[in-house]
Amino acid sequence: MSLPHGGHLSHGHTASITSKCFNFCHYKVDSKTELINYDQIRDLAISVKPKMIVAGASSYPRLLDYKKISQIAREVSAFCLVDMAHIAGLVAARLIPSPVPYSDFTTFTCYKTMMGGRGGVILSKQKYGKKIDNAVFPGCQGTSAVNLLAAKALIFKIASEDKFIAIQKMTLKNAKALAGALKEKGYRVVSDGTDNHQVLVDLSSKGITGKSAENCLESVGIILNRNVVPHDAKNPGKVSGIRIGSGALSARGMGEPQMLQIVDFMDSTMMNHAKEELLSEIKNKVLELCQEFPIKKSI
Numbered sequence: 001m002s003l004p005h006g007g008h009l010s011h012g013h014t015a016s017i018t019s020k021c022f023n024f025c026h027y028k029v030d031s032k033t034e035l036i037n038y039d040q041i042r043d044l045a046i047s048v049k050p051k052m053i054v055a056g057a058s059s060y061p062r063l064l065d066y067k068k069i070s071q072i073a074r075e076v077s078a079f080c081l082v083d084m085a086h087i088a089g090l091v092a093a094r095l096i097p098s099p100v101p102y103s104d105f106t107t108f109t110c111y112k113t114m115m116g117g118r119g120g121v122i123l124s125k126q127k128y129g130k131k132i133d134n135a136v137f138p139g140c141q142g143t144s145a146v147n148l149l150a151a152k153a154l155i156f157k158i159a160s161e162d163k164f165i166a167i168q169k170m171t172l173k174n175a176k177a178l179a180g181a182l183k184e185k186g187y188r189v190v191s192d193g194t195d196n197h198q199v200l201v202d203l204s205s206k207g208i209t210g211k212s213a214e215n216c217l218e219s220v221g222i223i224l225n226r227n228v229v230p231h232d233a234k235n236p237g238k239v240s241g242i243r244i245g246s247g248a249l250s251a252r253g254m255g256e257p258q259m260l261q262i263v264d265f266m267d268s269t270m271m272n273h274a275k276e277e278l279l280s281e282i283k284n285k286v287l288e289l290c291q292e293f294p295i296k297k298s299i
C-alpha cells in the first residue's frame, strides 16, 4: 500500500532499505471513498505478477478485507503477507477481524495497540515455519534477544486477560467518539470515520497545515503526528492532515466524556494557535486531565 495512501515506510518506500531489496509496486485508496479498492489490487496483481502481496497500513482507519486480498494472491500464485502492526491489540482482543486464517505470513509489533515493549513477531503457516526461523537466524539476527522474548511472553499473557480486552474495547469506542466530535466541529475525517483506533483528519479546509497543527498541539501537551492524507496537495514537510490514536488515552482509563473534552482542546488550540495566553490556559487544562487519569504502573 502506497505510503501517502496509508501504507508503511517498510513496505517498499524509496527511503526504506526494503525498496532496495525488493521491487515493490504500490496500490492506493479510492479517491472518493478513501477505501482500498480491491479491484484495483487485482488488476495490478494480474499485470505485475508479484511474488507476494503485502497488506497492512500505518494510517488507514478502516478494516481490511483479508479474504479478498488472499484470494487475489492465490489467483496470481503469490504469497500473502499481512502486517498488522497497528491493530494487533484489537485483533488479539478479538474485536476486529484477524488476518491469520487468510494470510501465509502475519507480522506485528508489540507496542502500538499491543501495549507491550518494542519488538516484533512473525506468524506463519506451519509449513513455512522452518524457513522463517532460518531467515531470522542465521539469516538476519545473531543471538536471540531473550529479554525481549520474556517481554513478549508477558504481554501475550496480559493480552488474554479481561483488563486488556476492556482497554481495547474502550480504544475502539474512544476513536469513534473522537471522530464524531471532530466531525461535529466541522473537521473532515478521512473515510468519514473509523473502525479501529485511528482517526485521520484532513485540515485542508481549516486553514492550518498538519505541521502547524502538530506543533501547536504539542505546545499544549497533546501529542499526535502530522500525516499525509490521500491525494494530499501540500508538500511532504507540511502535509494536510493529523493522525490521532486512541490507544494511549484508553490505557489511562479515559472514556467518551474525555474524548469530547480533548476535541474541544484540540479545536481551540488549532483555531487560535497564535493566542499565547489562551494556549497556556489550555495547556493547564490538558495537564489537569492527565493528572486525573495518570499513566498506570500496570494495566
Ligand SMILES: *Cc1c(COP(=O)(O)O)cnc(C)c1O
Pocket (backbone or CB within 6 Å): 007, 008, 010, 056, 057, 058, 083, 084, 085, 086, 109, 110, 118, 119, 120
Ligand atoms: C509501526 C509499523 C511498523 C514498524 O514496527 P516497529 O516495531 O516500529 O519497527 C511496521 N509496519 C507497520 C504497518 C507499522 O505501522
